Amino acid sequence: MNLEPNSKIYFIGIGGIAMSAAAGMAKQLGYEVSGCDSKTIYNPAKAVLDEQGVDYSVGYDAAHLPDLSTTTFVASAGEDETNPERSEE
Numbered sequence: 001m002n003l004e005p006n007s008k009i010y011f012i013g014i015g016g017i018a019m020s021a022a023a024g025m026a027k028q029l030g031y032e033v034s035g036c037d038s039k040t041i042y043n044p045a046k047a048v049l050d051e052q053g054v055d056y057s058v059g060y061d062a063a064h065l066p067d068l069s070t071t072t073f074v075a076s077a078g079e080d081e082t083n084p085e086r087s088e089e
Helices: 017-028 045-052 084-088
Strands: 008-012 032-037 055-058 071-075
Touching (some): 017 032, 017 045
Parallel strands (some): 008 032
């Protein structure tokens, strides 16, 4: 994947330890990062996201999605087409 500098990346399932780590690394690399998870995000994932200044929402809703034409989406393996955010991306 070849992303332009300052690209937007949206993580669906951002509350997992691997997804939060990937989001944090993307933020450190200068990408605009946001995401959502279905439930409350607990530590250590929450701490990683908060420390890196990653914007995230709790509860899936297609209204959370950023501009679809300018965003790369990363979805956790556990997210299927019944997720309203996944079905929109």
